[in-house]
Amino acid sequence: MNVFEDFVGELQEENLLEKTVIETAKDNATGFEGFDPALAPKVDSDPDEASEKQAAEAPLEPEGSAPAANEIALAPEVNADVVEAESLHSPIVDSYESQVAELAPPVKKPKYDKEFFQKRAVAEVSSLQMVEHVMTGVEREYMKILPKTFDDFNAKKALNLFLHVVEKENSTEHQEAEFALMRETEAWCSALAERDCHIQVSSLRQYCENSRPALSSQALLGLARFYRNLPYSESVRAKFDFIITRLFSRPTDGEKRTPLFDRAESFEQITKLYQEWSSIPLYTADEDESNVVFTSLSFDDLAIEAENASSFDQLVASDFFSRLRLFKESISELFFAPSVTAAAIEANIRIGNVYVSLIGRERKKMDDESIHLKYFDLNALDVSEAAGRTLDLGKVLQTSSDAEQAVREQELEAAQNTATPTTPVTGTSSRFSRIKENAFSVNKWFLGVAIVLIAASIGVYIWGNYLVIEKVPTTGVRVVDVETTSLKEHLKTARISSETFYGLLLPSWDSLSRERRQELLQKVLQEGAEKGYTQVNLIDKDGKVAGYASATRLDVIMP
Numbered sequence: 026m027n028v029f030e031d032f033v034g035e036l037q038e039e040n041l042l043e044k045t046v047i048e049t050a051k052d053n054a055t056g057f058e059g060f061d062p063a064l065a066p067k068v069d070s071d072p073d074e075a076s077e078k079q080a081a082e083a084p085l086e087p088e089g090s091a092p093a094a095n096e097i098a099l100a101p102e103v104n105a106d107v108v109e110a111e112s113l114h115s116p117i118v119d120s121y122e123s124q125v126a127e128l129a130p131p132v133k134k135p136k137y138d139k140e141f142f143q144k145r146a147v148a149e150v151s152s153l154q155m156v157e158h159v160m161t162g163v164e165r166e167y168m169k170i171l172p173k174t175f176d177d178f179n180a181k182k183a184l185n186l187f188l189h190v191v192e193k194e195n196s197t198e199h200q201e202a203e204f205a206l207m208r209e210t211e212a213w214c215s216a217l218a219e220r221d222c223h224i225q226v227s228s229l230r231q232y233c234e235n236s237r238p239a240l241s242s243q244a245l246l247g248l249a250r251f252y253r254n255l256p257y258s259e260s261v262r263a264k265f266d267f268i269i270t271r272l273f274s275r276p277t278d279g280e281k282r283t284p285l286f287d288r289a290e291s292f293e294q295i296t297k298l299y300q301e302w303s304s305i306p307l308y309t310a311d312e313d314e315s316n317v318v319f320t321s322l323s324f325d326d327l328a329i330e331a332e333n334a335s336s337f338d339q340l341v342a343s344d345f346f347s348r349l350r351l352f353k354e355s356i357s358e359l360f361f362a363p364s365v366t367a368a369a370i371e372a373n374i375r376i377g378n379v380y381v382s383l384i385g386r387e388r389k390k391m392d393d394e395s396i397h398l399k400y401f402d403l404n405a406l407d408v409s410e411a412a413g414r415t416l417d418l419g420k421v422l423q424t425s426s427d428a429e430q431a432v433r434e435q436e437l438e439a440a441q442n443t444a445t446p447t448t449p450v451t452g453t454s455s456r457f458s459r460i461k462e463n464a465f466s467v468n469k470w471f472l473g474v475a476i477v478l479i480a481a482s483i484g485v486y487i488w489g490n491y492l493v494i495e496k497v498p499t500t501g502v503r504v505v506d507v508e509t510t511s512l513k514e515h516l517k518t519a520r521i522s523s524e525t526f527y528g529l530l531l532p533s534w535d536s537l538s539r540e541r542r543q544e545l546l547q548k549v550l551q552e553g554a555e556k557g558y559t560q561v562n563l564i565d566k567d568g569k570v571a572g573y574a575s576a577t578r579l580d581v582i583m584p
Contacts, residue, residue, distance in 0.1 A: 155247035167228040175216045180209040226263045245272040270413040291367040321368035328375040337383035349411040373413035405570040511548035525560040550574040
């Protein structure tokens with residue numbers, strides 16, 4: 026029995042998890058055994074007995090039966106994809122996070138029989154198919170390019186052949202089929218890795234966060250497996266950081282998120298996933314054991330520092346988000362240690378929630394336009410990469426505004442429902458007499474104090490909103506003549522602050538192609554040698570980051 030079935034049952038009892046893929050596969054099973062744990066029928070008896078029973082009751086290729094939506098059909102005998110579109114997306118927005126426990130593999134001693142080899146092979150191919158779907162969506166929707174999909178016919182053919190000869194475990198046919206399948210999956214993975222080199226972290230984040238319906242937990246798990254087993258690079262680490270954080274958390278009120286597990290449970294789940302993925306350690310355990318503990322504690326310290334900040338200005342002044350991003354980059358391969366990954370997931374969630382809370386406090390002191398102007402030079406890309414999720418200032422402000430409006434509407438509705446109906450008084454003279462009588466019956470001292478308080482409140486309101494204007498500090502900020510820049514046709518205003526060029530774009534920027542945007546961004550960066558800046562940060566008309574350039578990085582955000 027799967028060690029996570031009890032947990033899945035509890036989620037279903039609390040209506041936190043819809044009908045699982047395990048149960049769907051059981052209902053629609055066609056006798057094909059040996060699926061991935063997320064797709065296989067649930068077995069309540071001994072696995073060996075269940076496998077023999079299934080093999081006896083149903084053939085591997087039943088005639089006249091169509092594969093179910095959540096089953097895996099194989100080419101060339103069965104003309105269907107390894108992963109259907111329905112298994113890539115969840116029918117309920119963001120409901121995939123509550124299914125992660127169901128997908129984690131059991132950790133009992135593996136039996137290297139035909140069932141084990143079948144599950145491992147199908148899981149590998151289905152994972153690559155899901156990554157293919159996601160990359161195609163990112164390239165089409167955010168990179169605006171024609172996706173160059175991989176021809177997976179040979180991989181599916183090799184998988185089908187392997188599943189037919191797996192019964193002859195030590196035979197020559199089994200070894201040849203296994204080698205052919207390994208060759209095809211490695212070629213597929215290499216092709217995906219090459220395409221992934223051109224996909225920015227921000228594009229992957231936006232696709233996963235804005236996909237409707239939301240990506241299923243199977244799709245996120247396939248992405249996590251793919252990035253975990255790729256050769257290390259900072260881009261790969263950042264993408265894995267985002268995917269694993271989203272997989273192990275779920276959304277709550279506003280833009281906040283909450284973890285699915287505590288630290289110890291997350292560590293256990295990640296360890297089991299690594300075992301199932303056959304992921305090799307990218308660090309030396311004996312050499313880095315103490316460093317792993319220290320790194321995990323450092324994530325805790327950073328989260329505590331963020332939670333202890335009294336205002337958003339305090340985080341900005343201490344350059345908190347840049348320090349967090351640089352810390353993640355500095356630990357490199359050590360990030361993939363299960364205990365470090367678990368600590369990073371928890372820190373990402375806590376820091377992201379602090380960001381939302383502190384921006385909410387700023388809204389109580391000033392309007393949205395003033396907040397945008399005050400934090401004009403805050404690099405949203407650095408903040409998002411540091412927190413392992415997209416933290417867009419405009420979106421957070423809009424969500425906070427919508428939440429406040431909803432609260433006000435609820436309070437107004439409650440007040441209307443609880444208001445005591447007044448009894449109408451007939452006759453003008455009777456109504457006037459009653460008002461006069463009530464007015465003279467009020468305590469004069471109480472009336473006087475009430476008048477003074479009302480007058481004082483009105484005075485404070487006028488003074489705070491009309492007589493006092495909060496000035497944004499402009500020390501060290503230089504205004505740039507737009508006509509002297511390469512972007513003069515697309516810039517509204519431009520400033521230089523702390524060796525960074527900040528430009529507010531005109532709507533004409535949206536009509537440019539990606540290549541033209543990159544060319545102009547590179548020219549503006551080159552002009553920095555004469556004008557005294559080393560970084561370029563472009564902001565679109567909506568207050569969002571549209572481009573960023575430095576000596577080591579060039580990012581263009583497409584709408």
